[in-house]
Amino acid sequence: MTRVPFTQNYRWHLPLLLLVFCCSFFINNGAIFADIMESRNIITAREMVYDHNWLVPTMNGELRLEKPPLPTWIAAITEMISPDNLPLQRAMAGFAAVMLVLFFYKFATKLTDNRTYALVSSLVLCTSYNIILMGRTATWDIYCHAFMMGAIYYLYLALRQNPCKWTYFIGAGIFMGLSFLGKGPVSFYALLLPFVCAYILYYRKETQMKGKWIALAVMILIGIVLSTWWYAYIYIYHQEMASYVFHKESSSWSNHNVRSWYYYWQFFLETGVWSLLTLTTLLVPFWKKRVESSKEYLFCLSWMLLILFFLSLLPEKKTRYLLPILLPAALTMGHLFVYWIRQAKQKMPQLKDRVLYRINAYLIVVAALALPIALYLFMYREGRMGTGMFVWLVVLFLTVAVWLFRSAFKLQPFSFLMGIVALFAVAELFVMPYIGSFVSNSDPKSxxxxxxxxxxxxxxxxxxxxxxxxxxxxxxxxxxxxxxxxxxxxxxxxxxxxxxxxxxxxxxxxxxxxxxxxxxxxxxxxxxxxxxxxxxxxxxxxxxxxxxxxxxxxx
Incomplete structure (x- = not known):
């Protein structure tokens, strides 16, 4: 009986992703104190519940109309279920991250008709720094992009499906509206607009719009209605304050946190452990002749670079605004992994392939070997961690480092990827509880x-x-x-x-x-x-x- 490779045994994809979700977004998510953004959001949610101002949010008794209310409603319902429960509030953001990755997985599957590619890309995404951070904190950024990923998935299906499938257009419109209620036009500009531009660039000739224009118009109408009803309500009942907030928010884009156009040159660092691999994806002349789906690779790469371009046009810049770039970046890296997995069956006969793979892999191995040293310097030596736990973690990290080295040396890309997943799991399961003690006052009196x-x-x-x-x-x-x-x-x-x-x-x-x-x-x-x-x-x-x-x- 022929053994089916794990990557092609699709029934294990969802259980594996669920395990990764638990580690990435939920385990030990209450280890660190609430930051200023979380404090603002949870205060607003509390006042919704206890002051019954569900349509007119306040923070510390003053109107807070800068942000749309959908994530705050979710936080308020959470407050009603379990008052003053920070881990549960963060878990809601974790569920949004789960929704994002599941839509991402489904989109990747439809894009290439390759579930191995979808799994690999999703694992890369789940081990990217900014996704983990936003999925573990009670902030609102993850919500708008999660809903927009759903909108993009349904929009892609609607455009590719012949004849017209109304449910896809309606689904896209609903998720666009929810995204706008999550954080206004942020995800429309940072994720949807670059996607549409990249789609037109690569798929316009093979997209049949005959019989779809009315459905497209309905999609836009649904999106507009869902996006604007709350703003219309606020404008009618709090016109003066709404006008003030609109002008303040508009001016902040040009006057607040103004940075140079090249401020985002370090965008690849937002992927964390995959920073070098993100840069490796930019070797277009090399990869477009090698990857199995060259058009899809170029589409994903263009989507990523267009996000970078559009974000760079805005005067206001913050590194957390780069969150949406991780989605096409993971898709692009997925093409490289699938290529390496395919070539590994033949032991990567080309020297260039082996060199690129091992450079990326060995750098991560070095980082993994440095973790026990970091634990000693910042945790054990400072008395924040006991001897037993320190020894246990050193053994675990060294075991994973050996696993990664072996996978790099023996040219086993999927095994290497699973080693990265294991590395993150160890950190999130055993190290995360100690991070709070690293950033804390030894004599607190709250x-x-x-x-x-x-x-x-x-x-x-x-x-x-x-x-x-x-x-x-x-x-x-x-x-x-x-x-x-x-x-x-x-x-x-x-x-x-x-x-x-x-x-x-x-x-x-x-x-x-x-x-x-x-x-x-x-x-x-x-x-x-x-x-x-x-x-x-x-x-x-x-x-x-x-x-x-x-x-x-x-x-």
Whole structure:
């Protein structure tokens, strides 16, 4: 009986991907504290639930209309199911990442009619740095691109299917609308527009549009209706604020985080371990004569480069905006892997193939061998990891490194890819719990402790308008913290009694002429710095002196 290679045994593809999903997006996803973006998003979701403002989002009591509400609705429902559960909030982003990769797998299958290619490309994507990061944090970027990947999948089917299949066009329209409700036009510009341009470049002649124009128009109409209904509602009921936000967001694209046009030259680094392989895909004269599906390879490469081009045109640039480039990058790298897998059956007879494969592979082997050293320097030597766990991880990493070296030397590309998957699994299963201790204050005293103080909870929280309020403190305190002019006696008297959150002692902020009529009861001083005192990132804005301000009781 002939043995079927694992890559062609399609019934194992989904179970393998599910295992990879668990490691990449879910295991130990609560190990690291909530960052500023997560804090903003979860605060908005909380206020949706507890203030019942589902259509008009607020953050710390103020309108937050900059971002469409769909991801916040998901976070709010999660808050209703399990309040204050950061791992579950992050798991929702993980499910969005799972949806993205599944649509990606289905798209890759349809693109080449090759499930081995789809599996390999999906594994590359799941082990790319930025995908893992966005799938493990409660931020909204992953949602819009996940929905847009679904839209692209259905749009591709609709354009390639003859005769016209209305369900594909309708599906594409629905997912486009959901993407817009996820983060506005971001994914339309960064993912869909480059895809359409690349598609026209390579497939326009073989695409029959006869009988599809009405369905295409319906798709666009569905997308527009789903995309704009919330904006229309906000404009009708909060016209002034909506206009302000629109102009602010528009100007931020040209005035905020402005970088040079070549800022994204390091785009390949966003793939993490696959950085060198991403650069290797750019050797077009070499690969287009070798890969099995040269047109599909050129299409994926063009899609990737067009994303880079369009993002470079925008004045505002951030590295996280490069997330969509990972999708065509993984597809392009998939073509190289499939070629190497096919050539490996013949031991890669051409020297150039062996050299390129081994250069890429051996560099990753060196990185894997460096991991035990990094563990010793940053974890074991600093007392963050015990001897038993350190020895166990060294054995695991060295075992995987030997696996990778053997796969590189013996010209076994799929085995090498599975070694990379194993390397990430070890890191996510065993190292991730220690990452939080690496980025943490050894003597933490969070303002979240105020939640347990029954004397504070019924009172409103305020801070001085002359001091910076970090949104992370609002997240930790689980309370709205309004701003107050502490030199305005009338404003203070009107708010009594209240809790004052301040970096400086309350006595130094309230003038003597006002303070003589008040009773200031100091509760405690909290420190929400994630870094220890003396570290360059330690900042006084995370210091919180908590004081109850109340009228003087008559004797």
């Amino acid at each position: 303002i979240s402790a105020t939640r347990e103080n029954p004397e504070l909870q019924p009172l409103p929280f305020y801070h001085s308008k002359d001091e910076v309020l970090r949104i992370e403190l609002v997240y930790e305190a689980h309370k709205k913290i309004g701003d107050m002019d502490l030199t305005n006696k009338e404003e203070i008297i009107k708010a009594l009694p209240f809790v004052l959150i301040s970096q400086k002692p309350a006595e130094l902020l309230i003038p003597d002429s006002i303070r003589k009529d008040l009773n200031l009861r100091f509760i405690d001083c909290y420190d929400n710095n994630r870094w220890a005192k003396g570290h360059k990132r330690y900042d006084s804005v995370f210091i919180s002196n908590v004081t109850i301000v109340e009228p003087i009781k008559e004797q």
